[in-house]
Amino acid sequence: MLKVTKFGGSSLASAEQMKKVGEIIRSDPDRRYIVPSAPGKRYSDDTKVTDMLYSCYDKASEGQDISEDIRRIADRYQEIIDGLGLKLSLDEEFAVIEDYFRRRAGRDYAASRGEYLNGIVLANYLGCRFIDAKEVILFDAHGNFDATLTNDVCRERLRNVVKAVIPGFYGAMPDGSIKTFSRGGSDITGSIISRAVRANVYENWTDVSGCLACDPHIIENPEVIETVTYRELRELSYMGASVLHEDAIFPVRAEGIPINIRNTNRPNDNGTLIVESTVRSPRHVITGIAGRTGFCSVTIDKAMMNSEIGFGRRVLQVFEENEISFEHTPSGIDTFSVLVHQEEFANKEQDVIAGLHRAVNPDNLYLESDLALVAIVGRGMKNARGTAGRLCTALAGAGINIKMIDQGSSELNIIVGVQNEDFRRAIRAIYREFIENDAK
Numbered sequence: 001m002l003k004v005t006k007f008g009g010s011s012l013a014s015a016e017q018m019k020k021v022g023e024i025i026r027s028d029p030d031r032r033y034i035v036p037s038a039p040g041k042r043y044s045d046d047t048k049v050t051d052m053l054y055s056c057y058d059k060a061s062e063g064q065d066i067s068e069d070i071r072r073i074a075d076r077y078q079e080i081i082d083g084l085g086l087k088l089s090l091d092e093e094f095a096v097i098e099d100y101f102r103r104r105a106g107r108d109y110a111a112s113r114g115e116y117l118n119g120i121v122l123a124n125y126l127g128c129r130f131i132d133a134k135e136v137i138l139f140d141a142h143g144n145f146d147a148t149l150t151n152d153v154c155r156e157r158l159r160n161v162v163k164a165v166i167p168g169f170y171g172a173m174p175d176g177s178i179k180t181f182s183r184g185g186s187d188i189t190g191s192i193i194s195r196a197v198r199a200n201v202y203e204n205w206t207d208v209s210g211c212l213a214c215d216p217h218i219i220e221n222p223e224v225i226e227t228v229t230y231r232e233l234r235e236l237s238y239m240g241a242s243v244l245h246e247d248a249i250f251p252v253r254a255e256g257i258p259i260n261i262r263n264t265n266r267p268n269d270n271g272t273l274i275v276e277s278t279v280r281s282p283r284h285v286i287t288g289i290a291g292r293t294g295f296c297s298v299t300i301d302k303a304m305m306n307s308e309i310g311f312g313r314r315v316l317q318v319f320e321e322n323e324i325s326f327e328h329t330p331s332g333i334d335t336f337s338v339l340v341h342q343e344e345f346a347n348k349e350q351d352v353i354a355g356l357h358r359a360v361n362p363d364n365l366y367l368e369s370d371l372a373l374v375a376i377v378g379r380g381m382k383n384a385r386g387t388a389g390r391l392c393t394a395l396a397g398a399g400i401n402i403k404m405i406d407q408g409s410s411e412l413n414i415i416v417g418v419q420n421e422d423f424r425r426a427i428r429a430i431y432r433e434f435i436e437n438d439a440k
């Protein structure tokens with residue numbers, strides 16, 4: 001077995017957390033490639049090292065003195081080094097960093113130092129090799145991630161390396177300058193390395209025991225999902241559930257490698273397994289619920305629109321011309337609605353309305369604002385009867401009016417539109433029906 005293990009910022013925020021990480025790695029020799037984030041928050045209003053680095057660099061760019069800020073960042077690492085009882089000095093590293101900051105080496109360089117230094121500390125603590133991500137994660141001259149080159153270089157570089165720490169979040173451009181992924185990007189590094197070394201599993205260690213069936217801010221202690229497919233997860237994350245960086249799925253998916261989300265603070269929990277496909281039946285008809293607020297709908301009525309060829313295209317073209325992406329297009333015989341993000345739509349609404357009048361000459365056109373979309377997602381829905389019925393009954397029972405309902409043709413999701421103000425209640429009602437009270 002070969003495992004790539006990525007640890008998030010909260011798993012590496014202090015010496016105490018780092019010790020848990022050390023135990024996890026030492027308890028399983030298959031955990032051979034370790035990808036750390038930068039130290040995250042130790043308590044809720046703490047600051048992540050990455051954010052400290054960004055603001056320090058911004059000060060340096062304005063020509064301000066940064067010695068105090070550098071010292072504060074150095075203290076974060078020193079606290080960890082001391083707590084672990086290591087004989088390691090980062091003084092020289094910090095002298096170089098300060099110099100590079102003054103010479104404006106770039107925001108990406110600045111942010112990447114969080115992972116870089118944490119990688120050095122972790123490798124020292126584990127007594128294994130440190131490989132700088134700039135050697136194995138490669139971007140092209142335009143700053144786009146070069147998947148093919150990275151895969152070859154990374155595979156070759158790690159071929160005879162038994163165990164190594166490779167920092168997450170960044171890599172190098174052809175001229176050697178540092179480039180980062182977007183925030184939370186260490187997840188992507190772990191996935192890329194898993195693909196390159198053909199890991200049996202990509203373990204992603206965080207501070208929750210896996211993907212939750214529902215937002216824990218809405219339902220207290222929601223159930224942990226045991227197994228979820230990449231597609232289900234994609235639907236859930238698109239609708240607001242966040243566990244992984246959304247780009248972290250693609251590299252492992254290309255090789256069919258499962259991702260295991262685990263909790264550093266509860267290492268005996270199995271966590272969630274994210275897979276391409278599975279014959280394991282889900283515990284419930286639905287795997288999870290997610291949703292987002294802040295949508296509005298544009299509805300067009302026109303008699304006989306169904307016989308007007310090209311009607312839908314002309315409507316959507318107006319949105320395209322105004323550079324508005326649409327989410328859903330529920331339609332009836334003589335009505336056609338387009339759901340969009342309210343924020344994106346608001347300052348272009350009058351142009352869209354005028355454009356629609358010119359394009360399709362509607363009988364009526366009306367807007368409805370402050371809508372929320374709630375998605376129920378699950379591979380189990382395909383073989384279950386009455387899911388939409390249960391959903392509608394649950395919402396009706398909670399006194400919630402459904403504004404729209406849309407079932408994806410893959411039968412993987414059903415999306416309902418409700419008023420923003422009913423959003424949380426809708427999720428609670430659905431959770432109760434499908435998960436809490438589910439007899440299965």
Ligand code: ASP
Pocket residue numbers: 008009037038048050051114168169182183184185186187
């Ligand atoms: N440290 C980076 C961030 O805070 C990347 C990561 O943690 O994945 O976004």
